[in-house]
Amino acid sequence: MHEFAYEELEEATQNFSATHLIGKGSHGSVYKGVLRDGRIVAIKTQSLGLQKLQDNSKLDNEVRILSSLPKASKCLINIIGISHDSFSNKVLVMEYLPNGTLHDFLHLSPTPPAWPKRIEIAVQIARAVQVLHERKPSVIHRDIKASNILFDEIWDAKLADFGLATEMASDSSSQRGDSTCRPAGTIGYLDPCYTSPHKLSVKNDVFSFGVVLLEIISCSKAIDVNRVPATIVHWAMLLIDENRILDLCDKRLAPARHMEPMILHVVNIALRCVSPKPYNRPTISEIVTDLQICLVEPTRFPIWMTSFFRGIIFLQKKRRKIGTKRYKTTTTIVCAAHEASKQVDISSKKLLLREILADATLR
Template identity: 55%
Template sequence: MEEFEYSKLQVATNDFSLSALIGKGSHGCVYKGVLGDGKLVAIKKQSIGLQILQDNSKLDNEIQVLSSLHRSPYFVNLVGVSHDGSTQKKLLVIEFMPNGSLHDLLHNMSTPPSWSKRLHVALQIARAVQTLHEARPSIIHRDIKSANIMLDCNWNAKLADFGLAVRQSESTQPVNPPCRPAGTIGYLDPCYTTPSKLSTRTDVFSFGVVVLEIISCRRAMEVGQEPASIVEWAVPLINGKRGGIDVCDTRIALPGNMEGTIRCILNVAARCVSSKEENRPLMAEIVTELESCMVRPIQYPVWQCLLRSVLTRRKKRKTIPTTTIIHPTHQADIHVDHSRGKLLVREVLAEVAFN
C-alpha cells in the first residue's frame, strides 16, 4: 500500500474541485485524480461533518478491510492512503472506474444494457460477495447496492465502499460488533434489526435486491409507486403464472431463447430476499446456481434444425448411442450437456460439411 503526500493529491484533484467530483455519499466524496505520472485514481475524502469531528473511522475501516484482502478482479482495490498530520485529515486512494456505477448504468443511461451484460454483471457481483464471505475471517459488506458497484473500462462490475464492512470471528460473531444496524433503505435486510442479527445472509438479501434491480431497471425504492419496495412488487410476480417475465425491463426486448435463463435467475433472487433468513442460500450456492442458469437452459434455435437433422441421420444408420446428450424439455427447447457440448458441435459441423 502506497503512502501519498496529501499536497500531491490536492494537486491531482485541482484542490478537490467540483469539476473533479465523481461521487458523493453520506460519509464523503470521491474525486477523480491524475497523479504526476499520469495515472488515473479515485480519491475518497471524508464529509465536512466527519472532518470537523475528526472521525476517520469509516476510512480506517475500509483501509483495514481492503488491506486484509488479496487484490481481486471483483473489488475496487486499494491503491494507497494519505494523512495530513496537521489537520488529521485522511484520504483513501483507490482504483479509478471510468464507466461509473451500476446505478448510473441502469437508471441514468438512455440506452439500457443488454440482457447478456446484465447477467454477466449479476454473476460478477455474486462472486465478489462470495469472496468476502469466504475470507478468513469472513467479511460482511453491509451496504451492497447498485451505487456501490462500479464499472471498469471493460464494463466489468466491481464491488466498492467497504466503510461499513464488518469482519467476523470463527464463531461467526463480529470481531468488532457495530453499535447499530446500518445500510441503505430498500436494500437493507428487514431481519437485521439489532447488531446480533447481523450475518452473511444480510448481504444475501441486499444482493437479491440488486439482481431484481438489474432485471427490472426499477429502483429499490420507488416513491409514488405501490408497492414502493422492489421486493414487495417483484416477488409476487416471480411466484405468479408467468414466472416473473413481467418483472423484466420493458425498454429492451427479451429474446425467447433467454426466457428460461431469466426465470431461473429471478427465482434465485426471490430466494435471496426471503423474509425467512434461514431460507436464503449461501453465496457459494448462489454463484453455482447463477452459473447453472446461464449455461444450462439455453435454447439453440439457429442450430435446432441442424441438430435434429444429424440425429435423424444417425438413427437411420443406427449409430446414435443409447444415452443422448440432447434432452428436449419442451418441443421448442433443446438442452445440451455442456461437458460434451463442444464435441457435439464439432460433430454437427463435420456432418453438415460432408453430407
C-alpha cells in the first residue's frame, strides 16, 4: 500500500478547502484532489469527532477489506494509498469517480435514465455484491444504498464506502456472525431481520440491494416522509396488493408495451430480495443470472410474458396472505446459452428460455 506524504494531500486539496469537498457523511468527508503527478484522486478523511478520538477503525477496516478483494474487479472502488496527519489520523486516497452517485442520478438529474441503462446499473451493482459474497470468507457490505454507488467517467457503476463492511465468521451460508459486530446500516435500506450480531448474513445485503432495485425502478427514495407508507418497501407492497404493479415505475419515463415484461421481471426480483423471511431471498449469484436476462433486447421477452410475471407476483402476494402451510407456489426460470449448458452467454446474446414453470398446488 503506497504511503503518501500528508503535505502532498494538503497541497492537492488546497489544505482540504471546502471548494474541493465532494461528499460528506457521518463518518467523514471526501475531497477531490490533484496529486503532484497530475492524477485526480478522491481523498477521504475522518469526521472531526473520530479525529478527536483518534479512532481509525472505520478507515482501517476499509483498507483491510478493499486490500483483500480482487484487484481486477471493475465494479468496486479502488484504493490507491494511505496517509496520516500529524495526529496519526488515517487518510485514504481513492480513485476519483467523476459522475456522482446513483442517488443524484435518480433524484437530482433533470433527465431520467432510460430503462436499459437502469437495468445495466442494477447488473453492475449485483456483480459488485457478488464479488464480496463469493470471497472466502464472504464479505458483507452492510451499507448498500444509492449514495454509496458511484459512476466512473463512462457511467459504469461502482460500489463504494466499505467502512461498515465485515467478514462472515464461517462460510457464506452461515447465519452466525462476529459477536462483536453490532448491527449497522442506513435506515430504509437496513434489513429489519438484522437485529443482533448473530443475525449477520449475506441475505442482509440482498435485502438492501432489493431496496436499491426498487429505487432504480421507481425513482422514489428509500425513505420519503411525504409518502404513505414512508418506506419504499411498504409502499411497493401496498401497490402490489392493489394490483398496481406498473405504478411502481418512474412516472417520468412511461414504459413501452414491449418493455413491460422486462420491468415486471425486475420487480419480481426486487420483491424476492426484500422478502421478510431471509431464507426466501435469492442468493446474489441467482440475482445476477436473473438480471442478465434483461440485458438482451426487450424483444426477447414476448408480450405474453407480461401476464406470466404478473401471475408470479400475484401468487407471491397470495402466499403472504394465506400462509405457506396451506398454499405453496413454485416458480422456476432457467436460462441457458444452449441445451447442453446452464451458463448465460450475454456477449453473444444467445439466451434460450429453457424452462418456464409456474405451479400452484393446494395442500
